[in-house]
Amino acid sequence: MSLLPMMPDTVDRDLLEKEAGQVAATGGLTFYVDDEVLTYTSDGTTVHCKIGMDTGETAVRLGRRAWDDLVGQMRTFVGLLLSDELHMERGEFEQLADWEPVLRYLHAGIPPYDPSRVDFEDRDPTATYSVDTEDAELATQLQTMGYLHVTGVFTAEEMEAANREVDRLASLAVPGDDRSWWVADEAGAPALCRLVYATLRSPLLAALEGDPRVRRLGTLLDPTLAIAPDRMEGSPVLIKVPGRTSGLSNIPWHQDCGTGGHAVFCPAVSVGIQLTGSNAETGNLQVVPGSHGQALRYRWQDRADVPVVSIDTAPGDVTVHIQDVMHASPRPTGEGRRRTMYVTHYPSTLWEHIGPGEALNDLVRNRTEQVAELQRSSLATSHESAGESE
Numbered sequence: 001m002s003l004l005p006m007m008p009d010t011v012d013r014d015l016l017e018k019e020a021g022q023v024a025a026t027g028g029l030t031f032y033v034d035d036e037v038l039t040y041t042s043d044g045t046t047v048h049c050k051i052g053m054d055t056g057e058t059a060v061r062l063g064r065r066a067w068d069d070l071v072g073q074m075r076t077f078v079g080l081l082l083s084d085e086l087h088m089e090r091g092e093f094e095q096l097a098d099w100e101p102v103l104r105y106l107h108a109g110i111p112p113y114d115p116s117r118v119d120f121e122d123r124d125p126t127a128t129y130s131v132d133t134e135d136a137e138l139a140t141q142l143q144t145m146g147y148l149h150v151t152g153v154f155t156a157e158e159m160e161a162a163n164r165e166v167d168r169l170a171s172l173a174v175p176g177d178d179r180s181w182w183v184a185d186e187a188g189a190p191a192l193c194r195l196v197y198a199t200l201r202s203p204l205l206a207a208l209e210g211d212p213r214v215r216r217l218g219t220l221l222d223p224t225l226a227i228a229p230d231r232m233e234g235s236p237v238l239i240k241v242p243g244r245t246s247g248l249s250n251i252p253w254h255q256d257c258g259t260g261g262h263a264v265f266c267p268a269v270s271v272g273i274q275l276t277g278s279n280a281e282t283g284n285l286q287v288v289p290g291s292h293g294q295a296l297r298y299r300w301q302d303r304a305d306v307p308v309v310s311i312d313t314a315p316g317d318v319t320v321h322i323q324d325v326m327h328a329s330p331r332p333t334g335e336g337r338r339r340t341m342y343v344t345h346y347p348s349t350l351w352e353h354i355g356p357g358e359a360l361n362d363l364v365r366n367r368t369e370q371v372a373e374l375q376r377s378s379l380a381t382s383h384e385s386a387g388e389s390e
Helices: 013-024 064-071 077-082 093-108 135-145 156-172 203-209 212-218 361-365 368-376
Strands: 029-033 036-042 047-051 058-062 087-090 147-151 180-184 190-195 237-239 251-254 269-274 285-287 309-311 318-322 327-329 339-346
Touching (some): 013 036, 013 093, 029 064, 029 087, 036 093, 047 093, 058 064, 064 077, 077 093, 156 190, 156 203, 156 237, 203 339, 212 269, 285 318
Antiparallel strands (some): 036 047, 058 087, 147 318, 180 190, 237 339, 269 318, 269 339, 285 309, 285 327
């Protein structure tokens, strides 16, 4: 089978020319795939791809399966690096990251994000909605922005009961139990930052996970999407640890398919049940409106034209986001302690590839040193969470 990937028929030549100009200064990129060689180059107006040419300023080595996963949007450069299936032969990872949006466009037709092309349809990116809002209106906002904020979905009493249950599970959690994530706090002490597969150990949280109000919001765009309590970490509970932490606590700018899985679970929809309120002091959700279904270029945070929205919530509110919208949850500026339970609704393809107990996050969680190194090289940081790991 030829190493040269099939290019989608929908490539916009004007868009490709703009992207070619972006990577022209980066230099060519060579792949050593088993015993074959493939190089991408840019002349500033288009991208050329040639088998057998070894002229890239940056070069990486990987196997054929890893190459097929990269082209097929199963795994990304970061995911391959974390699994030790991608090795730098020349150049730095930053140059590789510069090429990723171009290659995702050429391989799969996923366009690079450009705020000038995003059409908000005269909608307000900061709008909030109530449970009485019609489904069609909610779906339009979600599809346009990539996220949604619905207030007052659950009562204070329901959230108080859920928090008591989280307290119970937290009291049973220990580092290394494979049911929780831990970080070191500012004093160096272990601190719980996430409970995973929580609903498998709690009938109360399982009822919340399967509540019709959650189902309604998780299937606004596709009624066939379904929850996965026994894989992909089930419905995790995020617990924001205050201060600077070491480990997988504060989540930098990312798409949920940032390490891989785009072909498997996008466009999944995640429903965030706000067990507590959230703001900058407790650690809240930030989003780039209209960025879903697109690839953001490395160092995009330096661009003044990219809009960012911070979502403040009250207990019982719900946030909804399409998983490949660019989003973050930076370090709390104050007391921290936000709790959010995420119930994600996936397309049926997930069950064809991910088995019980399996999750893409396992790879990231088990490679904390490499994730931290990527953070230090500014590949996945925001200004608020610089130097901290997802």
